[in-house]
Structure formats: structure tokens, C-alpha cells
Amino acid sequence: MGKYQIIATAAMGLEALVAKEVRALGYDCEVENGRVTYLGDETAIARSNLWLRTADRIKIKVGEFKAFTFDELFEKTKALPWEQYLPEDAEFPVIGKSVKSKLFSVSDCQAIVKKAVVERLKKHYKRNSWFEENGALYRIEIALLKDVATITIDASGSGLHKRGYRIDQGEAPLKETMAAALVMLTNWKADKPFMDPFCGSGTIPIEAAMIGQNIAPGFNREFVSEAWKWIPEKVWDDARMEAEDLANYDQPLDITGSDIDHRMVKIAQGNAIEAGFGDLIDFKQMQVRDISTSKEYGVIVGNPPYGERLGEKKAVEHMYKEMGQAFSKLDTWSIYIMTSNEDFEQFYGKPATKKRKLFNGFIRTDLYQYWGKKPPRQQNI
Numbered sequence: 001m002g003k004y005q006i007i008a009t010a011a012m013g014l015e016a017l018v019a020k021e022v023r024a025l026g027y028d029c030e031v032e033n034g035r036v037t038y039l040g041d042e043t044a045i046a047r048s049n050l051w052l053r054t055a056d057r058i059k060i061k062v063g064e065f066k067a068f069t070f071d072e073l074f075e076k077t078k079a080l081p082w083e084q085y086l087p088e089d090a091e092f093p094v095i096g097k098s099v100k101s102k103l104f105s106v107s108d109c110q111a112i113v114k115k116a117v118v119e120r121l122k123k124h125y126k127r128n129s130w131f132e133e134n135g136a137l138y139r140i141e142i143a144l145l146k147d148v149a150t151i152t153i154d155a156s157g158s159g160l161h162k163r164g165y166r167i168d169q170g171e172a173p174l175k176e177t178m179a180a181a182l183v184m185l186t187n188w189k190a191d192k193p194f195m196d197p198f199c200g201s202g203t204i205p206i207e208a209a210m211i212g213q214n215i216a217p218g219f220n221r222e223f224v225s226e227a228w229k230w231i232p233e234k235v236w237d238d239a240r241m242e243a244e245d246l247a248n249y250d251q252p253l254d255i256t257g258s259d260i261d262h263r264m265v266k267i268a269q270g271n272a273i274e275a276g277f278g279d280l281i282d283f284k285q286m287q288v289r290d291i292s293t294s295k296e297y298g299v300i301v302g303n304p305p306y307g308e309r310l311g312e313k314k315a316v317e318h319m320y321k322e323m324g325q326a327f328s329k330l331d332t333w334s335i336y337i338m339t340s341n342e343d344f345e346q347f348y349g350k351p352a353t354k355k356r357k358l359f360n361g362f363i364r365t366d367l368y369q370y371w372g373k374k375p376p377r378q379q380n381i
């Protein structure tokens with residue numbers, strides 16, 4: 001088994017959560033802006049892809065160096081051991097980005113990196129002609145930040161948020177990675193009730209169900225690195241077998257999703273069936289103001305409309321008020337609402353126990369947290 005520098009990329013604000021997940025998989029890691037880095041073997045690449053709920057994608061770092069000129073970029077890229085990663089038939093497109101760097105022309109950087117990799121491989125595979133590039137995909141990225149070039153190969157393929165269950169969606173669906181992050185931030189456990197009163201396409205309840213039954217989020221999809229020859233098929237088979245063993249399909253769940261829009265309820269039900277939770281999540285059409293329950297010590301996670309569209313603000317703020325009134329009766333429940341409305345607490349009618357800044361795509365939001373009463377301790381007699 002080899003040792004690779006693995007990067008799990010993370011949305012702004014989710015780095016610590018990704019790091020927690022990486023550590024839970026058993027890998028020591030370092031947290032940086034937008035990424036978590038760690039050393040691991042082929043198994044770590046497979047397990048990271050299969051298990052990380054909040055990371056965007058898994059990349060392999062081939063090299064990192066300072067580059068102020070195109071010559072430097074070319075020579076230092078050519079000096080990297082590309083033949084260890086790319087077979088003779090590899091398809092290797094190069095994408096790029098540049099932030100606060102002298103080499104700001106991304107298209108030139110991409111072309112130079114491509115040329116350097118080709119030169120290196122030509123020498124290694126003793127070729128004079130072009131490579132056909134008709135084999136597995138190794139998407140290379142050159143990312144320049146303050147003149148430091150990081151060169152990686154993408155090991156995920158489609159982003160990790162694509163779990164494969166979302167066959168339909170509403171207007172403003174949450175990324176699956178963010179939905180998982182919201183659930184994880186509540187510390188909800190599967191023996192407690194869980195509700196999403198703005199379920200839309202059902203992303204939050206479905207992610208909660210996967211967390212509740214310890215189902216690996218990537219179990220039902222493929223990853224581009226499954227076609228890489230240097231990761232033996234057995235590594236993937238073993239990682240999938242481990243995931244199957246660790247899944248707890250018998251764990252009972254009490255998860256409800258509701259939405260004012262009956263069309264969304266249908267979509268959410270369809271997605272839940274696709275995810276294998278058709279009977280396990282209870283979806284229903286309901287306005288948030290009508291929510292009431294006699295259950296106790298549950299968790300509510302909601303991603304309501306933010307009211308950012310013209311003419312929508314007043315109605316949304318009125319709805320926040322009704323929500324506050326309905327939830328005021330649920331004093332044992334912990335309630336987590338994500339919105340960009342800075343006056344949310346005022347409309348909801350109560351200051352949050354805690355707020356956490358989060359980015360929903362490019363929208364800056366806060367997760368308003370209202371912690372419920374703790375269950376009484378069992379008396380030891």
C-alpha cells in the first residue's frame with residue numbers, strides 16, 4: 001500500500017466538521033481554509049469517499065510548490081512523479097484557479113501543467129506521439145493561492161453531495177453535504193424524534209435517516225477513482241463490505257418532514273424511496289404554524305425561505321413569528337433554524353441560545369440554535 005497526501009475539500013465554515021469526520025475514520029489531519037489534509041493509503045481514499053458526509057470531494061495532492069513564473073511552474077510540475085499516478089492511457093484534463101498570484105492567467109497555467117505532465121509521461125512511457133487518453137479519468141487541478149501552486153488529482157468524480165437519491169428537487173434545495181452538516185451540528189441521536197418543518201425535497205430528513213442508521217452516504221454511487229489501476233478492486237470491495245457491516249438497518253427512526261407545498265411532499269417521498277427510507281420517514285403536508293406534538297426531547301432542523309426575493313420578505317417574517325409561537329410550546333425540543341435574515345430572533349420572539357455562521361452556497365446565513373431542556377437524570381436507587 002502506498003502513502004498519499006489526501007485532501008478533503010470543505011465548504012467555508014464546515015472545515016472543523018469535516019476534520020471531525022476524518023478523525024472518526026481514524027486519520028490524523030490538519031485543518032486549513034476550505035480543506036482538511038491527511039496522509040492515507042488506498043483504503044483511506046476509498047473510505048473517505050464512501051463515508052465523509054460533509055466534505056465536497058476527495059483529492060490526491062501530487063505536489064505543492066512556489067511558482068512565480070511559467071518556467072518555474074513547468075519545471076516543478078515536470079519534476080513530480082506523474083507516472084506513479086497516471087497510466088499510459090490516462091485521460092487527464094487540467095482545470096485551474098488562481099487567487100492573489102503572479103500567475104493569474106488560468107488558461108495559461110492549465111496549458112503549462114498539461115504540457116509538463118505530457119513531457120514527463122512521454123519520457124517514462126518512451127513515446128514520441130500523443131497520448132490517446134482513452135482510459136480512466138484523472139482530473140488534474142492546478143490551484144494557485146498567493147503564488148503557491150497545489151497540484152491535485154480528483155478522486156471523487158461528481159461532488160460528494162451527489163449521493164444518488166435526489167431524483168427530483170424543489171426551488172432552493174440544500175446541498176446534501178450541508179444538510180448532513182446541519183444534522184451533525186445538533187448532536188441528534190437516533191433514539192430521539194427528529195422533525196424538518198420545511199422539508200422541501202426531503203434532504204435534511206434523508207440525511208438524518210442515513211446518520212441515524214449509520215449508512216455510508218456514498219454507498220450507492222460510484223467514484224472516479226474506482227477505475228484507477230493502482231487502487232485494487234479489493235480495496236473498494238473491502239470498504240463497501242465494512243460499510244455494509246457498520247450500517248444499522250434495524251435502528252428504529254422517528255423522523256418527520258413537512259412542508260406547506262403538497263408537491264414538495266411528493267418529491268420528498270420519491271427521494272426517500274430512492275434512498276431506501278420509503279417507510280421510515282413520515283412526510284406530510286403541513287404549515288409550520290400548525291406543528292404540535294406531545295413527543296419530548298426531539299430535534300427540529302429547518303431551512304425555511306429567507307425572504308430574499310422581492311415582495312417576499314414581509315410574508316416570510318410573519319411566518320417566522322408564527323413559527324416562534326408554535327415552537328414556544330416545545331420546551332424540551334432543541335430547535336435549529338438556518339436563515340440569512342439578520343432579525344430572525346426578533347420575529348421568532350426569542351434570542352437564540354447560540355448562533356453559528358454558515359454559508360448556504362454564497363449566501364451568508366446563521367444557524368439559530370434554541371437548546372431544549374435536558375431530560376431528567378435517572379435516579380440511582
Ligand SMILES: C[S@@+](CC[C@H](N)C(=O)[O-])C[C@H]1O[C@@H](n2cnc3c(N)ncnc32)[C@H](O)[C@@H]1O
Pocket residue numbers: 169170172173174175197198199200201202203204258259260261264286287288289303304305319
Ligand atoms: C428553502 S426550501 C427547503 C429546501 C429543503 N431543505 C431541500 O433540501 O429541498 C423552503 C421550503 O419551505 C416551504 N415553506 C414555505 N413556507 C412554509 C410554511 N409556512 N410552512 C411550511 N413550509 C413552508 C417551501 O414550500 C419550501 O419547500
